[in-house]
Amino acid sequence: MKTGFTAGSVFFLLLVFCTNGLYAQGCVAIRHFSSCSGNHLESNLLGKGDWQIGMNYRYFKSFRHFQGTHEEPDRVANNTEVINHSHAWDFTVTYGIxxxxxASITIPTVINTRSSLYEHGREERHNSFSRGLADIRIGAGYWLFNPQEHLNGNMAIGLGLKLPTGNYNASDIFYNVGENGQPQVRPVDQSIQPGDGGFGIALDLQFYQKIGGEFYAYGSGFYLINPRETNGIRTFRETLSPILDNEAIMSVPDQYAFRAGVNYNFSPETGVSLGARFEGVTVEDLIGGSQGFRRPGNVLSVDPGISYMKNNIALNLSVPVALRRNRPQSVTDRETEQLTGEPRNGDAAFADYLINLGITYRFPSKNKTKVPDLF
Known part of the structure; x- marks a missing residue:
C-alpha cells in the first residue's frame, strides 16, 4: 500500500525549509544567527539513536543604504557606502532521542570584513576585520504528531539556548580617529562582531503539508529573546556627534526570521522550492530593556532553492533575493528626535541577495526498530 510521501519527499521538504536555516541579512543583523534547533532540521525525522552531522555556509555583501524603506542611492554614487562581506559556517550535530x-548543537564560525569612510575620520576608506567562534546554540525539537502515522503533514516545535561564546569585543585598527589623527584600536562595528554578549532563548516552529501530487507546503520560523539590554562595549558613535551619546554602548537585541513556500520534487533525488522570507532585528525587545545602539530593520525576500539527496548525503542551495528592505526608527533615534526636535532615522546597509549552501550526512542507528522509510 502506498503511503502519503514518497521515499524522498519528506526529506526534500524538510531539507528545503530547514537546511537553509534562518539568517538575517546585512548590517541589520548584529551577527550571523540561525535557529537553536539546528540548521539541518530534516533531522527532525531521525529515528531513535540516529545521528546527523551538517555544515551550512552563508555569504552576503551588504552595501545598499536605507532609511525606512527609502534607499539612499547617493551613498553608492558618492563612494560613501559601508560595505560588509560576511562569511559564516555552521557545524551542527543532531541526535534522535x-x-x-x-536534540542538536550548532557551533558557528565567522569571517567578516567591513569597509567604510566614516569610521576612519571620513578621509580615507579602510577595512576592519573579525573572525572566530560565534555564539553556540543548543536546542531540542518535538514533532506534535507521530511521524509514522502522519506522513502527509506534521508540525514541530523547538526550544533553544544561545550561549555568549562569541567574542563581542572584537577589535581592529581605526585610522584618523585618535589624537592628532593617529590610529586607534577600537571595537569593530556591531554588525561584524562574532557574538553579542548575551544569553538568549530561541523559540522555533516548523511544519509541512502535502498539497497534492509532488507539491508540498512548508513553513518555519524562530524568535530569539535576548533579555540582556546592553553588553558594555563602546561604539565610539558619540565621537561622531554629541547627539549620539545615547548610542555609545552596544545593545543586545532580539532577532527573528520566518519562511514559507512550496516545494516540488522532480525525482527521488532532486527537489526545488520557491517561497518568501521575512527576517530582521526588532526595535524593542520582548523581555528586558531596549537601550543602547542597534540597527533595527527587516528584509522581505523571494527565496528559491534546490536540493539533492543520495543515500545518506544531502545537499541544498538557496539564494534569497531581497524585495523590500526597511530600517525603522530605533529607540535612540526616537529619543534624539524628541531631544532636538529634528527628524531622526538612522540608516543601515542591506544585501541584494544571500547565498546558503548546506550539506548533511546521516548515521542511522543499527540497534533500533526501523522507522518509516522516508529517506
Missing amino acids: SDRLF
Missing part, C-alpha cells in the same frame, strides 16, 4: 524528539 526518539522518533519524535531530537
Whole structure:
C-alpha cells in the first residue's frame, strides 16, 4: 500500500525549509544567527539513536543604504557606502532521542570584513576585520504528531539556548580617529562582531503539508529573546556627534526570521522550492530593556532553492533575493528626535541577495526498530 510521501519527499521538504536555516541579512543583523534547533532540521525525522552531522555556509555583501524603506542611492554614487562581506559556517550535530524528539548543537564560525569612510575620520576608506567562534546554540525539537502515522503533514516545535561564546569585543585598527589623527584600536562595528554578549532563548516552529501530487507546503520560523539590554562595549558613535551619546554602548537585541513556500520534487533525488522570507532585528525587545545602539530593520525576500539527496548525503542551495528592505526608527533615534526636535532615522546597509549552501550526512542507528522509510 502506498503511503502519503514518497521515499524522498519528506526529506526534500524538510531539507528545503530547514537546511537553509534562518539568517538575517546585512548590517541589520548584529551577527550571523540561525535557529537553536539546528540548521539541518530534516533531522527532525531521525529515528531513535540516529545521528546527523551538517555544515551550512552563508555569504552576503551588504552595501545598499536605507532609511525606512527609502534607499539612499547617493551613498553608492558618492563612494560613501559601508560595505560588509560576511562569511559564516555552521557545524551542527543532531541526535534522535526518539522518533519524535531530537536534540542538536550548532557551533558557528565567522569571517567578516567591513569597509567604510566614516569610521576612519571620513578621509580615507579602510577595512576592519573579525573572525572566530560565534555564539553556540543548543536546542531540542518535538514533532506534535507521530511521524509514522502522519506522513502527509506534521508540525514541530523547538526550544533553544544561545550561549555568549562569541567574542563581542572584537577589535581592529581605526585610522584618523585618535589624537592628532593617529590610529586607534577600537571595537569593530556591531554588525561584524562574532557574538553579542548575551544569553538568549530561541523559540522555533516548523511544519509541512502535502498539497497534492509532488507539491508540498512548508513553513518555519524562530524568535530569539535576548533579555540582556546592553553588553558594555563602546561604539565610539558619540565621537561622531554629541547627539549620539545615547548610542555609545552596544545593545543586545532580539532577532527573528520566518519562511514559507512550496516545494516540488522532480525525482527521488532532486527537489526545488520557491517561497518568501521575512527576517530582521526588532526595535524593542520582548523581555528586558531596549537601550543602547542597534540597527533595527527587516528584509522581505523571494527565496528559491534546490536540493539533492543520495543515500545518506544531502545537499541544498538557496539564494534569497531581497524585495523590500526597511530600517525603522530605533529607540535612540526616537529619543534624539524628541531631544532636538529634528527628524531622526538612522540608516543601515542591506544585501541584494544571500547565498546558503548546506550539506548533511546521516548515521542511522543499527540497534533500533526501523522507522518509516522516508529517506
